[in-house]
Amino acid sequence: MSKTRQVQKPYSYLFAILLVIISSCATEKSLPHSDDPHKPYNYSARNGMVVAAHPLAAQAGVDVLQHGGNAIDAAVATVFALNAAEPFASGIGGGGFMVIYLAESKKTTVINYREKAPAAASADMFLENGEVNNTWRRNHGLAVAVPGALAGWTYALNKYGTWKLAEVIKEAIRIAEEGFIVSKTFSKINKDEYEKLLLNAGETSCYLNDGFPYEPGDTFRNPDLAAFFVRLAEKGMDDFYRGDTAQKIASAIQAKGGVMTPEDLAEYRVIEHPPLTGSYKDFKLFTTRPPSCGGLFVQQLLNIIENWPVKDWGHNSASYIHHFSEALRIVFADKARYLGDPDFVSVPIEDLISKTYAADIAALIQPDRLLSDYPYGEFDKLADKKENTTHLCVIDKAGNIVSLTQSINMFFGTGIVPENTGFILNNQMSDFSPDPESPNAPGPGKRPVSNMGPLILFRQGKPLLALGSPGGTRIFSSLTQIIINIAEFGMSLDEAIEAPRFFSYSSQGRARNLSVEARIPLDIITALENMGQKITIREDYDKYFGGAQGIMIPAGKKVIFGGADSRRDGQGAGY
Amino acid sequence: MKKTAIIFYLMFLIPGIGMENPEAIEPVFEQPILLTSAGQNAEVQLVSVLAKRAGLTYTLSKLATAAELADKKTLVLSIGASMKGLGAAGLDIKQEKTRITDLVKAAQDKKIPIFCLHLGGETRRGQLTDELITLLIPLSQAVIVVNSGNQDGIFTRLCEEHDIPLVGVNRVVDALKPIKDAFK
Numbered sequence: 001m002s003k004t005r006q007v008q009k010p011y012s013y014l015f016a017i018l019l020v021i022i023s024s025c026a027t028e029k030s031l032p033h034s035d036d037p038h039k040p041y042n043y044s045a046r047n048g049m050v051v052a053a054h055p056l057a058a059q060a061g062v063d064v065l066q067h068g069g070n071a072i073d074a075a076v077a078t079v080f081a082l083n084a085a086e087p088f089a090s091g092i093g094g095g096g097f098m099v100i101y102l103a104e105s106k107k108t109t110v111i112n113y114r115e116k117a118p119a120a121a122s123a124d125m126f127l128e129n130g131e132v133n134n135t136w137r138r139n140h141g142l143a144v145a146v147p148g149a150l151a152g153w154t155y156a157l158n159k160y161g162t163w164k165l166a167e168v169i170k171e172a173i174r175i176a177e178e179g180f181i182v183s184k185t186f187s188k189i190n191k192d193e194y195e196k197l198l199l200n201a202g203e204t205s206c207y208l209n210d211g212f213p214y215e216p217g218d219t220f221r222n223p224d225l226a227a228f229f230v231r232l233a234e235k236g237m238d239d240f241y242r243g244d245t246a247q248k249i250a251s252a253i254q255a256k257g258g259v260m261t262p263e264d265l266a267e268y269r270v271i272e273h274p275p276l277t278g279s280y281k282d283f284k285l286f287t288t289r290p291p292s293c294g295g296l297f298v299q300q301l302l303n304i305i306e307n308w309p310v311k312d313w314g315h316n317s318a319s320y321i322h323h324f325s326e327a328l329r330i331v332f333a334d335k336a337r338y339l340g341d342p343d344f345v346s347v348p349i350e351d352l353i354s355k356t357y358a359a360d361i362a363a364l365i366q367p368d369r370l371l372s373d374y375p376y377g378e379f380d381k382l383a384d385k386k387e388n389t390t391h392l393c394v395i396d397k398a399g400n401i402v403s404l405t406q407s408i409n410m411f412f413g414t415g416i417v418p419e420n421t422g423f424i425l426n427n428q429m430s431d432f433s434p435d436p437e438s439p440n441a442p443g444p445g446k447r448p449v450s451n452m453g454p455l456i457l458f459r460q461g462k463p464l465l466a467l468g469s470p471g472g473t474r475i476f477s478s479l480t481q482i483i484i485n486i487a488e489f490g491m492s493l494d495e496a497i498e499a500p501r502f503f504s505y506s507s508q509g510r511a512r513n514l515s516v517e518a519r520i521p522l523d524i525i526t527a528l529e530n531m532g533q534k535i536t537i538r539e540d541y542d543k544y545f546g547g548a549q550g551i552m553i554p555a556g557k558k559v560i561f562g563g564a565d566s567r568r569d570g571q572g573a574g575y
Numbered sequence: 576m577k578k579t580a581i582i583f584y585l586m587f588l589i590p591g592i593g594m595e596n597p598e599a600i601e602p603v604f605e606q607p608i609l610l611t612s613a614g615q616n617a618e619v620q621l622v623s624v625l626a627k628r629a630g631l632t633y634t635l636s637k638l639a640t641a642a643e644l645a646d647k648k649t650l651v652l653s654i655g656a657s658m659k660g661l662g663a664a665g666l667d668i669k670q671e672k673t674r675i676t677d678l679v680k681a682a683q684d685k686k687i688p689i690f691c692l693h694l695g696g697e698t699r700r701g702q703l704t705d706e707l708i709t710l711l712i713p714l715s716q717a718v719i720v721v722n723s724g725n726q727d728g729i730f731t732r733l734c735e736e737h738d739i740p741l742v743g744v745n746r747v748v749d750a751l752k753p754i755k756d757a758f759k
Contacts, residue, residue, distance in 0.1 A: 188698040192659060195620040203624075211624060212747045215696070216723075538658075539701065 038541055040494040042552075043562035045574025050078055051549040051562040052392040053089065053470075055571040056180055057081035058564075060171035061394055062573040064163065071394040072100065072161040073168055075402035076153045078392050080172035084225060085180055086569070087207070087424060088189050088411045089390040089470060092240070094426040095148035096389075096406025097288045098156055099275060099454045101463055103399030108286045108456065112271040113152020113406075114447040115145035115428040119267075120259035121444050123436035132434040139196050141258020143414050143427035145448065146268050147249075149406060154237045155270045156402075166233040173229045176422065179221035182214040185543075185569050190214045193412040200256060200415035206422065207412065225422030241265045248418040253425065256416055267445075278353050280306060283464070283487060287455035289349065291341045294405070294453020296352060297331050297476040298483070303358030304331075305484060315489040316520060318527035319367065321502050325514050325533065326365040328477055329374045329506035336507070337376035339449045340439030347439075351379040370532040374506035389452060389470030393551040395560055401551070403454040403466040405475075451475045457483065462555055465493070469565070471546025474503045478546040486552075493552045494563035501545040504533075517542055543567040600717045600740045600757040604690055605648035607632040608758075611639035612653050613675045614668075614707050615660030618694040619653035621747055626651075629755035638664060640674065641681030649758075650682040654711060655695040656703035668703050672710070679714055690757065691715040693730065694747050696723040705729065713737045717757060719750050 043049065048071075050061030060081035061074040069077070075098070083091035090096070095115040101108045126137050136142045157165060182190075190197070191213040203211040206222050214220055232240065239245050246265040253260045275286040278299035285302070287295025304327045313319040338347055351357060357377055365371065389407035408426040416425045431448035433440040440449045453476050454468035465486070469478050478501055485496035500519040505512050513536045514528065525535055538544055547568030552561040564570030610626065610633050612619035619637060626633045633651070636643055644650065652675070661671060682689055691711055693699070712718060712733040720730045722743045734741035742753045 184698055187696075191621075191695060191698070192617050192657070194617050198620060198624070210748065212621065215746055544658075 038498060038566045040492065040498045040563075042492055042494045043564070043572030043574055045560050045562070046558060047397045047575050048074070048395055049551055049560045049562045049572060049574035050074055050392065050394045051551055051564045051570065051572040052078050052082060053390045053547055053549065053568050053570050054082060054085040055569070055573070056085040056175050057392070058571050058573040060175070061392070062575055063171065064168065065394075065396055066575050069163050069168070069396075070161060070398065071396040071400035071402045072156050073163040074396065075392065075394045075404055076157045076161060077168040077171060078394065079149070079153055079404065079406065080169045080229070081175055082390055082392070083423065084172045084175040084222060086390060087222065087225075088186070088193070089408070090149070090406045091408055091423050092149050093147050093413060093423045094406060094408035095145070095428065096152065096404060097292050097450070097452050097454055098152060099286060099288060099403040099456055100156065100160060101286070101401040101456055102160065108275050110273055110275050110288050111152050111156050112273065112288070112292070112447075113148035113155070114291055114450055115148050115426055116268060117145055117429065117432070117442050117444060117446045117448070118258075118260040118264040119444045120261075121429070121442045121446070123441040123443055125442055126434040127436070136257075137430035137434065138410060138427050139200060139414055141253040141256035141260070141414070141416065143429045144253050144258050144260060144416065144425045145428040146260065146264050147426060148268060148270065150237055150240050151268055151270045155272070165236065169229050169233050173226050173233075176222040176226035176229065179219045182216055182218045182220050183569050184216045186220070187214050187216045187218075189411045193415065196415040197412060201417050201424070205417060207415075207417070207424070222422045224420055228421045228423065241268060245418070245421065248421060249425070252416050252418040256414070276349065276353075278302070280483070280487065282459060283483075284458040285455055286458065287453055289342070290339060290347045290449070291447045292450045292452050293335060293339050294451050294476045294479065295455050296349060296453070297335065298453050298455060298479050299353045300331055300334070300358065301327055301476065301480040302483065303353060303355050304362050305480070306355070307359055307362035310484060311488045315485065316500060316502075316524065318524050318531070321514070321516070321520075321524065322528055322531050322533065323365055323367070324481075325502065325504040326371060327361060328504050329371070329511050330361050330364070332505040332507070333374045333376040333509070335449075336438075338439060341446045341449070344443060344446050345439040348379045351377065368531055370511050373509050374511065375509070389472070389475075391454060391468035391470055391547070391549045393466040393468065393549050393562070395466065395551050395553065399463070401456060401463055401466050403456050403468050405452040405454040405468045405470065407452065407470065453479055455479065459555065463553055464555070465550060465552050467548065467550040469546035469548035470568075471544070473505065474545050477501075477503045478548060482548055482550070492563075493550050493561050497548045497550060497563045497565050498541075503545060515544065517545065541567045600719075600742060600753055602756055602759055604688060604717070604758045606758055607634065607647055608649045608651050609633070609639055609643055609647040610635045610651045610653070611678070612637050612655075612660070613671075613711055614654060614656035614704060615664050615666065615671060616653060616655030616657045616695060616699060617660060618655055618692070618699065621694050622651065622653045622692055625747075625751050625754050628751055629758070631754070631758055638674065639678055641678055644678070644681055644685060644687060647687060649690055650678070650687050651690045651692070652711060652715070654691055654693045654704065654707050655699040656701065656707060672707070675707070675711070679711065683714070688716040689714055691718045692750065693718075693720045693724050694750065696721045697726065700724055708733070712739070715739060718742070719744065719753055721745070721747060721750070
């Protein structure tokens with residue numbers, strides 16, 4: 001062997017070693033999936049992870065983690081980035097709920113930044129000549145509730161974060177300025193909401209492409225939002241709630257027939273409170289409280305399911321789906337009867353999540369046929385007290401966790417965009433019941449009931465799973481199915497998320513159709529029909545059932561796993 | 576070079592891929608137009624904007640019935656089933672099919688030509704939409720489709736079988752010219 005070759009060999013080994021070291025430090029970005037986006041894929045990382053409904057947003061969060069930010073810093077960076085990258089599902093014009101686990105103190109807390117009704121709201125505000133006017137509830141100025149998102153994000157950042165607003169918002173500004181390639185999901189939703197956007201955002205809005213919906217592959221840019229975020233970084237939250245932006249928000253809403261005033265914005269406050277807690281076998285659940293009902297009803301469903309041998313029945317067997325759907329119908333009866341803003345109405349939370357009540361419900365359900373009626377629970381005494389959407393999970397190196405769900409309600413909210421701001425205002429007022437007698441009727445300052453239910457599941461005192469989903473009334477059904485998929489059917493996180501879903505409910509005592517994803521086998525569907533179920537078959541992977549995101553931290557392992565739902569554009573990033 | 580040439584030629588052979596269908600629609604359709612959705616899709620609003628930009632005289636009626644054909648010269652259908660749209664209209668697919676079938680029959684009885692569009696692309700295909708496509712395309716006198724919704728050639732096959740002029744476009748906005756050119 002020549003001397004030249006002898007010298008070359010050690011260098012090539014050194015190069016190879018360096019390559020291995022460098023690649024192990026790199027971010028596991030949106031790791032290449034197989035060609036099939038629906039094939040279950042668990043992201044993995046050792047130090048920190050973000051799973052969110054858009055890869056740019058997940059990356060924004062992980063960049064913060066990698067540069068020393070904690071989970072709360074990363075979560076806020078992610079939500080700003082989602083506003084730019086997934087503007088149809090959440091943003092500064094909306095609100096939400098955040099569950100935070102602080103590793104050092106082992107404390108879990110909830111930040112409620114749900115929107116509130118304006119002061120001029122009234123119980124009968126959506127009735128026109130005695131009939132419900134659904135346009136007013138969805139595509140009109142009256143549909144807008146006072147946004148809580150910025151107040152919630154800023155509160156979390158100031159109290160539990162370590163970075164400043166100007167730092168966490170940087171990547172969102174870049175995404176809004178430079179734009180991104182529109183996905184099939186974005187395009188389809190843009191087309192579905194075209195009429196509303198045409199009416200309220202206008203033909204020249206950036207939310208339309210020269211007056212037409214965006215096609216997959218187009219580039220979406222939002223220069224107004226970028227400029228607005230730059231101003232926000234300079235001026236802070238006060239401008240939004242008490243300054244120039246507050247005036248613009250109120251003007252835009254009033255121009256479309258709404259009643260919100262700048263004073264409504266100035267009055268907005270975030271609420272922080274302890275989580276709602278419950279259990280399923282050896283798991284402990286920490287989640288949001290009303291007016292968020294998602295976590296409450298996940299717990300109620302788990303309590304009911306605990307009475308059944310679901311593992312023996314098998315995943316998505318006819319018995320499992322039938323019993324679960326009947327349980328859902330009774331839960332919806334409770335929801336209609338009792339749920340409202342606990343600052344205004346009594347909500348019998350402890351009764352609803354009592355194991356005894358759940359056992360009674362389980363015993364009521366018949367194994368081979370539908371009930372003839374779906375009664376709500378009657379409780380002795382009400383304690384004195386007084387929803388289209390996105391979800392993300394974050395974990396940092398220290399073990400702090402954020403599980404956050406937020407929304408502008410329906411995709412693209414009202415479509416109303418305040419002048420020169422680029423963000424869309426919610427239509428969260430439609431989450432109130434139009435029935436003036438309902439505990440969830442609108443009223444001054446009330447927060448509408450939300451189906452959102454971000455949660456953290458613990459086992460033996462340690463966090464095991466952060467989870468949440470969008471999906472409106474399907475949220476708590478889907479979350480419960482995912483939890484059971486993991487706890488009883490032994491699935492990995494993303495297998496549990498991608499598994500076929502189903503949903504049903506009751507209304508005024510009557511069962512509604514059982515909706516199922518088309519992947520449920522025909523023989524199961526036939527068996528369900530023989531029990532009296534009326535089936536609606538939806539798409540194979542239907543976003544009707546939500547778009548869950550989760551992070552799992554298996555005990556004793558040094559690896560974090562992330563799962564992101566292929567029903568939307570969910571992805572994970574970790575390092 | 577050879578590979579590029581092969582790909583170039585294949586683009587002409589594979590239906591609906593890449594290139595606009597060269598077949599134009601003869602300017603035989605008359606105004607005023609009754610425009611409605613077949614399946615309560617959101618794309619009927621797109622057709623409305625295209626018609627407006629094309630300077631056409633039309634009435635948009637999402638739940639149009641036979642009675643609304645009274646003074647109309649062409650029936651334009653935007654095809655695509657939307658569960659959301661059906662829900663908002665308080666209809667199921669069976670009721671919507673009945674409405675459309677009755678409307679189409681009335682148009683045929685009055686010798687009013689039918690012009691169909693499918694602008695929802697690939698994402699507006701599925702079992703229910705395909706049922707509407709199979710039902711309505713053979714009854715129409717012209718079809719415009721966004722190419723990504725015709726990747727399996729369903730529109731091409733049906734139009735060839737029934738000798739119906741078909742124009743494929745890559746983007747919704749590209750449908751403006753063929754719509755404008757089709758009307759007197």
